[in-house]
Amino acid sequence: MGLYIRKPYAVIGIFCIGLNTYWSQFQGLREAVMDHYGKIKGLLPEDIHVTDAGLVDNYTAAAEANRTFVEAGVDLIFCYCATYSPSSNVLPVIHGLSAPVIVLNLQPERSVDCSQTNTIGTWLGTLSCAGAPEVTAVLKKKNASYGVVTGAIAGDPHVISELHAWCRSAAVAARLKRGRIGMIGHPFNGMMDLYVDETKIYNQFGIYTEFLELHQIKNAMGEVTGELLEECRQFIKDHFALTVSQNAREFEELCKVTAAMISLIREQDLDAVAFHYAGETQGEYKDIIGPMNIVFSALIALGIPCCVEGDIKTTIAMLITKVLAGCCATAELYSMDLENDTCLIGHSGSSDFALSDEKPVLKESEVFHGKSGKGYLTQFLVKKGPVTLLALSEDGEGKYRLIAAEGESIPGDILMLGDTNARVRFPIPVREFMDRWCMAGPSHHSSMAVGSWVDMIRKTAVVLGLELEVICP
Template sequence: MNKEKPVVGFMAVGLEPYWGQFAGMREKCEHHHEIMKGKFAPELVQIEDAGIIDSEELARKAGENFAEKRVDIVFCQMLTYAASVYIAPVVRNLDVPVILLNVQYKKSLDYENVKGIGDWLGEGITCAGIPEATAVLKKLGRKYAIITGHMEGDQTVEKEMNLWCSAVRIKKILSTKNLGLFGRSYAGMMDLCVDETEIFKKFGTYIHHLDWQEIIQTGEEVEEERIVRRMEQMKDLFEVNDDISDEDLHYIAQTAEGCFELVERYSLSSCATHYEFDAPKEQRDLVAALNPAMTVLMTEGIAGAPEGDIKAALAMLILKETAGNAMTAELYSMDFNDDTCLIGHSGACDANISKEKAVLKMSGVLHGKKGKGYVAQFYPDPGPVTMLALTDGPDGNYRLVAAEGMGVKGPILELGDTNLRVKFPKPLRAFVNEWSIEGPTHHGVLAKGLHIKALRCIAAVLDIELKIITEETVE
């Protein structure tokens, strides 16, 4: 549901004196610039192309244009050697990451056919200006990174470009959308406490405090046709237990649609929910329906965290947008027989984490809360996984804590909670100690796939520390 596209300031640099010295070089460089422009994924970004910059005057104009267009990141293509005065004026007044594209046209020079200096300068000297550019960017205090490779079938180049584009997209979602807090954080879980102004200051995310009654009222106003469509979708997501009637399913779908209305009304990208009260019947019915209703929202892209955990909701948004799937992750239990950790959590879950449908059933007890409710246990597939948590320290600074591991087959808990056995590159005892000692709060997020490389980009873009517990990448 988060369709925001960051604006990419795209530029190339080359040395103006070369154009007069070597016939056809500028035309060749223009062709190379178009090739690189085509490597951006149009579904991810909007491109603001400044073309080839080969003078200080053009650099100043490009900087003014990028500032006016409010670009979220600058990609600078090194076409050949270029003086840093073609770069510095562009980014002097821009507080955005600068990615230097050290991408030469060919994988290797055709040495036998390099007959003159122009053949070399136009084909394989992109790296010559990189140290000068980084020296100046460092002095200017700009965040920068380098992508190195070649244009001919180098998939690594495109992957790394997409990582940076995705990272600034996540930053844009955080800074332009809000988080809906239904209820409040679980009383007594002091690790969940946040300074909402500090959240807004760091991420740009405003926290809307929303009332249970507003969900009820909004759901009651939803057109019947929408509720019926949502019921059909839920039958695709869940194996509905016999003890759940069509009337029950209708109410869950109505609740989900009410939540979607609030997502639109308050421009929400994430939610955190919690209740622990003896409520009137209509509110008891609502909170009972929350798990499957929030599962629908999470599956369609709205991050959701239990127990009012705002930091976990933000971490889920980050990992969900990166991996396309995510689930709440709490260290459940340790199995020293096979050195694995059982990881999971009760409540809503993103259905994209599992190929199997969840069994939707009524539970008479929701541990740690009052009343009954619907539970749905998904079954994540074995394979590589990434775990992430967002936390803050005594200095108030936020940081990410991450680890990669391997989901493995084996016995799990069949209590209605989504959970998975995970083996980490470190021994279990060491992993649990090192993860916990970072103070990551007790809710994390787990996603399929290895995503630490992407998280490095995200941490750089958000300007927060990333603590990696498992340096070794799992194959």
């Protein structure tokens, strides 16, 4: 069967604009435009669904393209400015749609050979930039979310990189629009920065919150199949450094909880999980709570972000970085080292195998600090190199916004308490970073990913229609 892996996908709309009166005036121009258009479609990644509305060169064609995109439920629209076109070939296409529009300001070649371009028709066949400002002007007047990709169709790696990046950002929107978060328990009592209105979350992102109970996990534990259970046993043995003193019963319960969570995720069609339980853990739920950090680490590896303390906003931030970077982990600012201008950043609980080249260290804790119960901690040793923080915040007017920063995980002492944490240096002094980060108003959690992802997050903010504040660089 194979363990559950959720693969994001995006529905990408694409159309080409031109002026219909040109076709009879300049022989071969329409054919040249469509040839260029076909080459652009060939540059798109394979892991998307493309909805092609074709050539739009008049109002009737624009209205038909609109119906095509509405029916397909597109997450993002590419508009190729093949030659000059009036903006009336664009606005009717996107009427009533919330998907962002990416204007493809692409020439067939990197430069125009003026000595060989000796007719207006030939010139129009290599022209693209004249129409782009008109398109962006009307998108601005419409208050639409939009972006621009400028370059050449042939031999331009920047264009390919940009097209793929926009498609990956659209995959974030697709995952959220068609997604479901499983909320098990409730937010940590008193952490008012974490509290959310699930209806507002749905209205902004399209992701639905499904409230679940611990007894559903318990019931699923009694129904897991032998095949799924064996797959979980092997996964845990392969991925964790099982050096803690475990008896056979504890290991079997760990595998059962993992299999039960996978079954529940499949049954509920979940994309992510937020979890916090503050009740009695000495009774029937003890075997569920104790191994949950290991279970959630396994789920994150399988594509299902899991956030502790019932933090739905950070669950969404983790989902964003998991799709963009293939990596996510709950993170908070642990400790400042003012002498060495660094900050320890991490969090207790689950984490992501993609953070580390090593198997995580498991520790048994007699107490989950600030919470009830005891069990396993998973400490992942974060790779050295660039890291990105992403927080989803809510302002005083109830608007959601993204906050991002890039730093570098560097060698140095870290806390060996069983929590994943890294020593991070930012491109600005740590005092200044702390001031800027706090003044931006994030909650005390964020998502951490390895790599530099701020440029991708900028595109994702456009796709999601969110304000983004970049703290650094």
